[in-house]
Amino acid sequence: MKKPALPSSLNAITQSQFQFALIVACSLAAPRIVLSQGYFQDFSAIFGPGTPTLIGGSPYATSNQTGRASELIQQGGEESTEGYFRIARESPDTANVMAFDWDNSSSTENKTTASFDFRALDSDGIRSQGGFAVLLLPTNEYGETGANFGDFGPYEDPNLQGALGIGFDTFNNDIEPQDEPEGMAPVGNHVSVHFDGEKLSQENFERAEFDLVTDDPGVWHRSEISIDGDDFTLTLIDGVDGTRHTLTVTVDLLSTTGNFRPAFAARTGGAADNYDIDNFFMRSIDPCDFDGDGSLGEGDVNILSAAIANGDQDPKFDVNSDGAVDVSDLNFFIGDETKLHTWIGDVNLDGELSTGDLIQMFENGKYETGDPALWSDGDVNGDGVFDSGDLVAALADGGFELGPKWVPSNAVPEPVGRLLPVVVLTTIAIRRRTSRHAE
Missing domain, CATH: 2.60.120.200 (Jelly Rolls)
Known part of the structure; x- marks a missing residue:
């Protein structure tokens, strides 16, 4: 043979x-x-x-x-x-x-x-x-x-x-x-x-x-x-x-x-x-390669966030090894330098938190609807829906327009207040555009 x-x-x-x-x-x-x-x-x-x-x-x-x-x-x-x-x-x-x-x-x-x-x-x-x-x-x-x-x-x-x-x-x-x-x-x-x-x-x-x-x-x-x-x-x-x-x-x-x-x-x-x-x-x-594609990315984040939202306590989702499966595991997976090492709110996973992420969040049309949402839809706090709590979570991480998190000079968060007007204005603009399309 x-x-x-x-x-x-x-x-x-x-x-x-x-x-x-x-x-x-x-x-x-x-x-x-x-x-x-x-x-x-x-x-x-x-x-x-x-x-x-x-x-x-x-x-x-x-x-x-x-x-x-x-x-x-x-x-x-x-x-x-x-x-x-x-x-x-x-x-x-x-x-x-x-x-x-x-x-x-x-x-x-x-x-x-x-x-x-x-x-x-x-x-x-x-x-x-x-x-x-x-x-x-x-x-x-x-x-x-x-x-x-x-x-x-x-x-x-x-x-x-x-x-x-x-x-x-x-x-x-x-x-x-x-x-x-x-x-x-x-x-x-x-x-x-x-x-x-x-x-x-x-x-x-x-x-x-x-x-x-x-x-x-x-x-x-x-x-x-x-x-x-x-x-x-x-x-x-x-x-x-x-x-x-x-x-x-x-x-x-x-x-x-x-x-x-x-x-x-x-x-x-x-x-x-x-x-x-x-x-x-x-x-x-990597044990966090939940979708088995050989990389850490959107599929893995969505699987993890869904597990957290559904109360799944499978130990494989306890990525920070604290004995519980909750939003802290999602935050660790997103932010830790051994994992994705990016900002909370980086829904397109391009390594930055920017207006592009905010546009994607709202364009998917799930804001405050109560419909099930994944990370890519704007659910960045792992509760299964996209609402104001997700915007607060993104604000709190403080990475808006700072560039990639892995660049040392960008690792210090800016004051949260600098992001708030941008979020509000972006939300209004997108809603107006959506309304015009619907007419």
Whole structure:
């Protein structure tokens, strides 16, 4: 079976197009809309002939611990669509690490999803005395760049302080499996979950059911990872028959890790296999991305304001973590620098509170009608309707015609009285225009 396709959101674009689109989107969005950034690397964008030099995708560093170094491989045909990364070669006593630079967004405070293709390729019929691991490294302990973070071997049993590790053990050393984590034997052909230097769980596979190792260069398995708070889920998709194998673990204190960056490590012993990865994708999703579109914007504000108006106490709407869902959550979501970082009353979410917002409020025709209203209709205090209370809320925030809130010089509110005449005059003008149209 060929390598599984890229994530559906990416399989229609090239790596360079993805990078360009992300840059353009971020530049257009400005600080008022926070895009969920992420890691993407398919090892296919290279520069020049000879030794391949990667120029696209998320940047990473490598470290050769022992033996032969890791290798970026570019070749077509059955082994790869365009390129892949060989963490460890089929050479004895080899150990290598590859770690991505932090992308300024990945954090256990957010829901994180990841996927990658992997292959343990045995070309000589002797299974490797080793394996590989994927790691989430806390940046406060291991920095935001680099691949030298100390010896934590064996890599297929990744007990690294402060880090989450998923080990893939391919060695042919089957022993009767144990049920409890502290009694787990080093069974070959298994995956294990580790956190802060301890093994938490292990899943053993019969090779006839699912073999991590293959002698067919066209077979790539896929790994999918989901992290939501302390809940960790690993799903392995067999590249031979497509069957799925899922391991779910509650990892106490995982959600407190904070910022992290992904890394891979692999090693061989006296016997060796090739350990390859490809099509790595990871994204941390802000928990306030209620509509799931990868950004914070109007859809999320409308969902939150509707929840507040309806008295919905779902904890996911408690965005300021004070134990209640109310207008303070809306104000936090709108004004905090980690969210939209704009002014109360910025109904068009262009980053400013201006006459354009007032015009939009009144043109939607819901002022003092009692009809249900959303943020985009003028309900900026979360009570579900557009009335004078919303104008008072906008006045109180004091940002009228000060420009974007994220500009430091604009962060000091002007006196409320300066806005009041503008509101009144704008209201009168719009009502008059509406009346003329109605005649």
